[in-house]
Amino acid sequence: MNIVEISQQRYTTKHYDKTKKIPADKIEQLLTVLRNSPSSVNSQPWHFFVIDNETAKNKILPAIAEFNHPRVADSSHTIVFCVKTSLDDAHLVNLLNQEDKDGRLPSVDLKKAQDEGRRYFVKLNSSTPEAQLCWESKQAYIALGQLLFAAAAIGVDSTAVEGYDSAKMDEILGLKQKGLKSIVVATLGYRAENDGNAHRPKSRLPKEQIFTFL
Numbered sequence: 001m002n003i004v005e006i007s008q009q010r011y012t013t014k015h016y017d018k019t020k021k022i023p024a025d026k027i028e029q030l031l032t033v034l035r036n037s038p039s040s041v042n043s044q045p046w047h048f049f050v051i052d053n054e055t056a057k058n059k060i061l062p063a064i065a066e067f068n069h070p071r072v073a074d075s076s077h078t079i080v081f082c083v084k085t086s087l088d089d090a091h092l093v094n095l096l097n098q099e100d101k102d103g104r105l106p107s108v109d110l111k112k113a114q115d116e117g118r119r120y121f122v123k124l125n126s127s128t129p130e131a132q133l134c135w136e137s138k139q140a141y142i143a144l145g146q147l148l149f150a151a152a153a154i155g156v157d158s159t160a161v162e163g164y165d166s167a168k169m170d171e172i173l174g175l176k177q178k179g180l181k182s183i184v185v186a187t188l189g190y191r192a193e194n195d196g197n198a199h200r201p202k203s204r205l206p207k208e209q210i211f212t213f214l
């Protein structure tokens with residue numbers, strides 16, 4: 001499949017075949033895509049909860065809007081995207097040390113510049129806790145987009161799920177104590193035979209309405 005075909009094949013799965021499980025190697029690939037997702041100043045402000053069993057699914061279901069229950073309950077895997085409530089010094093040092101370990105900062109000057117640059121942009125985007133959360137959420141949504149596209153590329157169906165109660169999810173997963181906040185959910189699996197949405201045509205506004213070539 002070329003990228004246009006992948007983008008056309010990907011669709012929002014409403015009903016999954018509960019009997020079908022995504023093989024471990026494909027899940028590993030998708031988690032790697034999440035890990036490799038880009039983020040502003042490589043801030044990687046996220047944490048992902050991966051749910052692949054009945055107990056964990058039942059645990060989070062009370063936070064999922066009723067109409068979305070089938071997407072979670074019958075999915076093979078559900079991922080809760082979270083971001084950090086504080087991009088604190090410990091996180092910034094952790095990032096810098098990782099970049100150093102990964103060989104991206106061969107000189108002391110480069111390491112210092114990278115640290116200063118990142119701190120500058122973190123500060124710029126953290127005028128209020130809300131502003132920081134908004135900035136972090138944008139990074140998490142980039143990861144969501146990458147996941148949905150990558151899943152389609154390897155024949156895995158998916159659903160982005162905003163229809164959930166984030167305060168309830170945070171409470172169920174004890175996120176506040178972990179310094180995290182849930183942002184969005186994605187479910188993964190294989191479409192059920194009766195998934196009507198699989199056969200509905202895609203609907204998008206025409207090119208002329210969304211692109212301006214200057």
Ligand SMILES: Cc1cc2nc3c(=O)[nH]c(=O)nc-3n(C[C@H](O)[C@H](O)[C@H](O)COP(=O)(O)O)c2cc1C
Pocket residue numbers: 010011012013014068159160161162163164184202
């Ligand atoms: C951020 C985001 C949140 C969404 N939340 C839900 C949801 O809670 N439940 C659902 O069934 N679909 C949800 N959708 C699916 C959209 O309705 C869908 O992407 C849109 O109608 C376009 O259809 P397509 O994905 O099949 O091309 C969401 C999509 C995005 C990108």
